[in-house]
Structures are given as C-alpha cells and as structure tokens.
Amino acid sequence: MRILIMAAGSHGDVAPYTGLGAHLRAEGHEVALAAPESLAGPVADSGLGFRPLPADPRDTPGTDGGRSSLLAKAAAFIDRLGDGLADAAAPGADLLLLATTTAPLGWHLAEAMAIPSIGVYLQPTLPTGEFPPVVGGTRSLGRWGNRAAGAVGQRVVDRLHADAARRLRARLGLPVLTQGAKRRAQERADWPVLHGFSPTLVPRPADWRDGLRVVGNWWPYVSPEYRLPDEVEGFLQAGPPPVFIGFGSMAAGEGRRLSELAVRTLQQAGVRGVVQAGWAGLAAHGDDILTVGELPHAHLFPRMAAVIHHCGAGTAAAALRAGKPSVPVPVMADQPFWAARLARLGAAPAPVPYASLTADRLAAAIRRAVEDGTYRTRAEAAARALAREDGCARVAEAVAALPGKR
Numbered sequence: 001m002r003i004l005i006m007a008a009g010s011h012g013d014v015a016p017y018t019g020l021g022a023h024l025r026a027e028g029h030e031v032a033l034a035a036p037e038s039l040a041g042p043v044a045d046s047g048l049g050f051r052p053l054p055a056d057p058r059d060t061p062g063t064d065g066g067r068s069s070l071l072a073k074a075a076a077f078i079d080r081l082g083d084g085l086a087d088a089a090a091p092g093a094d095l096l097l098l099a100t101t102t103a104p105l106g107w108h109l110a111e112a113m114a115i116p117s118i119g120v121y122l123q124p125t126l127p128t129g130e131f132p133p134v135v136g137g138t139r140s141l142g143r144w145g146n147r148a149a150g151a152v153g154q155r156v157v158d159r160l161h162a163d164a165a166r167r168l169r170a171r172l173g174l175p176v177l178t179q180g181a182k183r184r185a186q187e188r189a190d191w192p193v194l195h196g197f198s199p200t201l202v203p204r205p206a207d208w209r210d211g212l213r214v215v216g217n218w219w220p221y222v223s224p225e226y227r228l229p230d231e232v233e234g235f236l237q238a239g240p241p242p243v244f245i246g247f248g249s250m251a252a253g254e255g256r257r258l259s260e261l262a263v264r265t266l267q268q269a270g271v272r273g274v275v276q277a278g279w280a281g282l283a284a285h286g287d288d289i290l291t292v293g294e295l296p297h298a299h300l301f302p303r304m305a306a307v308i309h310h311c312g313a314g315t316a317a318a319a320l321r322a323g324k325p326s327v328p329v330p331v332m333a334d335q336p337f338w339a340a341r342l343a344r345l346g347a348a349p350a351p352v353p354y355a356s357l358t359a360d361r362l363a364a365a366i367r368r369a370v371e372d373g374t375y376r377t378r379a380e381a382a383a384r385a386l387a388r389e390d391g392c393a394r395v396a397e398a399v400a401a402l403p404g405k406r
C-alpha cells in the first residue's frame with residue numbers, strides 16, 4: 001500500500017512520524033512523509049520518501065505567546081498550507097495518515113482522491129469532560145465546562161481553516177462545503193484517530209467516541225548504527241551525569257539571555273550541564289558545560305541526571321522513556337498541559353513557567369529533581385510502562401484492518 005503521512009510544524013511536530021513511517025515501511029508498505037523542506041534530511045535518513053510542504057513555522061511571523069498572536073500565527077501558517085498539501089498529494093497514495101496540523105485540510109484531499117484516511121495525532125485535541133482543551137490552560141472547568149470549551153475550540157479551528165479549505169475544495173473540484181460541516185461529517189462517520197502518546201501520561205478519556213484511541217508513542221527514527229559524537233561521549237564520561245537544558249523550537253531570538261541564565265543556573269545548582277542550542281541559538285560555555293546541536297533524545301537522555309525542557313509532547317515523552325525526572329519550563333500552546341501531566345505523574349516538580357523563569361527558580365527546581373529520589377522513582381516506573389507499549393504496531397494493525405486494503 002502507498003501511504004502518505006502528512007505532518008506540518010517544527011522538528012518535534014514531525015520527528016515522531018519518521019519512526020512511524022519506518023515501521024510501516026518495514027511492514028512492506030511504500031511510505032512517504034510530507035513535511036517542511038527544513039526536515040528533508042531526517043526524513044531521508046529514515047528511508048522514507050519525502051514530499052516538501054511550504055509551511056515552515058520559522059518562516060511565519062513571530063509571536064509573543066499571547067492568544068491573539070498565536071491565532072494570527074496559526075492563520076498565516078494555515079494560509080500557506082493548503083496548496084502545499086495538494087501538491088504533496090498529487091503523486092498519489094492509497095492512504096493518508098494525517099497529523100493534528102494537517103487533518104482539517106487533509107480530509108478534503110482524501111475525499112477528492114477517494115481514498116481512506118486515519119488521524120495520527122500527538123495531542124488529545126478532541127473535546128472531553130476530563131480536562132480542558134490542551135491549549136486553553138490547565139485549570140479544569142468541570143466536566144460540562146471542559147467539554148463546552150473543547151467544542152468552542154473546535155469551532156475556532158474551523159474558522160482558522162475556513163478560507164484555506166474553501167480554496168482547496170475549489171482547486172480539487174469538490175462541491176462547496178463549509179469546514180464546520182466537513183468536521184461534523186467526519187465525526188458522524190466515527191473517523192478513526194490514533195493518538196501517539198502513552199496512556200500512562202494521558203489515559204483515554206471515557207467520554208470519547210469509539211474511533212478515538214490512545215495507542216502509545218511513535219519515537220523518532222534513529223539508525224541502529226548511530227553513536228553520540230566523540231565530543232559528547234567524552235564529556236559524559238568525564239564526570240557525574242549532567243542535566244540537560246533545552247527549549248527546542250521555542251524562544252527564538254532570546255539565545256543570549258537564555259545562555260547566560262543556563263550558566264548561572266547550573267552554577268547555582270552545582271551540576272554539570274548539556275545545553276541544546278535549539279531555535280533560540282543557546283551557546284553556554286564553562287568547564288562543566290557542553291553546548292550541542294540536535295541529538296537523538298533516545299541516546300542522550302538516558303545519560304542525564306534530569307531533563308530541563310519546554311515540555312513539547314515529544315520531549316516530555318522522551319524524558320519519561322529514559323526514566324529521568326523532568327523540570328518543565330512550558331512556554332505556550334500545549335506545553336503547560338504536558339508539564340502539568342508530568343507533575344501529576346510525580347515525574348517532575350511543579351512547572352517553572354517560562355514567563356517567570358529565573359536562574360534562582362530553575363536552580364531550586366533542578367536540585368529538587370536531582371536530590372529527591374521520588375521523582376526519579378516515578379519516572380523509572382513510567383519508563384517501564386512505556387517500554388511495554390508499541391504505538392507503531394497499533395497503527396500498522398489499523399492499516400491492515402482497512403476494508404479493501406491493497
């Protein structure tokens with residue numbers, strides 16, 4: 001079967017699909033991944049076909065993290081995405097696997113191509129009474145309020161996609177249909193969505209419809225021959241386990257401030273550190289500090305004493321997989337949700353919000369995470385649970401169960 005996975009966003013939004021795609025390829029499928037051009041390298045390294053998308057978050061005007069600014073950035077991103085998805089689908093496919101960011105427009109593509117599609121989401125974005133929308137803060141509004149807020153959030157997403165969906169349907173020769181009507185039709189058909197996170201961290205909500213499942217993580221592809229660079233390996237072996245500090249695709253333009261803060265934090269906490277440059281361009285220096293670029297979390301995190309991170313879905317899961325305590329520093333979007341989940345699990349102390357981040361607060365949180373063995377014990381227990389899950393196999397089973405599979 002020719003499978004096209006469509007994922008748009010930052011490295012963390014796309015990397016898990018390289019592992020999922022590699023698994024499906026090993027099952028005998030022909031797999032391509034549509035993603036931003038900047039991620040062509042990791043996709044090629046995983047052995048998948050690559051189809052470029054024009055919408056790269058780094059090319060979209062920046063945001064101050066406020067709700068209105070986030071919505072404006074999302075609208076600009078979506079505006080560029082529709083034609084790119086259509087171009088990526090043009091070579092054909094027998095099945096579309098659609099990420100959270102591509103599903104609202106991908107539904108129209110599947111309709112025009114007359115092929116099935118399955119959602120492969122990294123966040124629990126569908127309404128539930130069990131928690132509020134993942135991008136709406138962590139304070140529960142009660143079961144009714146949480147579901148109502150989730151429904152409002154879906155209508156906001158419909159509005160953000162309305163113009164792009166209208167243009168896309170016209171290009172594809174489809175009859176006029178509003179984005180809201182298309183979403184409701186998908187829901188009535190119990191469109192399947194497989195969620196690539198662990199039920200250990202977020203159990204499946206009991207009030208979800210049958211087609212919504214939580215199957216376990218899809219991990220970014222890493223070659224079996226991969227080894228950490230000699231410089232990194234030498235640093236790790238030269239002293240006690242360091243802590244990791246990284247903000248991923250967050251805080252672009254704040255590299256100097258965060259670099260200085262990282263140095264002060266590590267000195268105050270009395271620990272060694274591995275600092276990831278990320279989009280912010282951190283460059284921290286010192287005898288017990290090493291700055292690195294993009295490295296596989298699967299190889300790096302097990303060597304750490306703790307992981308200080310922005311709490312993107314993939315980084316939060318990778319820290320748990322390694323059995324290491326986290327120090328969450330959420331910045332925006334779904335990151336406060338994952339930070340709260342780690343703390344609730346007992347694998348992290350209370351989050352240190354990025355907006356109130358100081359060296360003193362971060363150093364104190366690091367000391368708690370490293371010195372209080374409870375966090376490590378809970379993280380190790382979660383790691384054992386994650387090791388028993390096989391999210392990729394669950395997706396492969398869903399593909400094999402499709403009617404008329406070729």
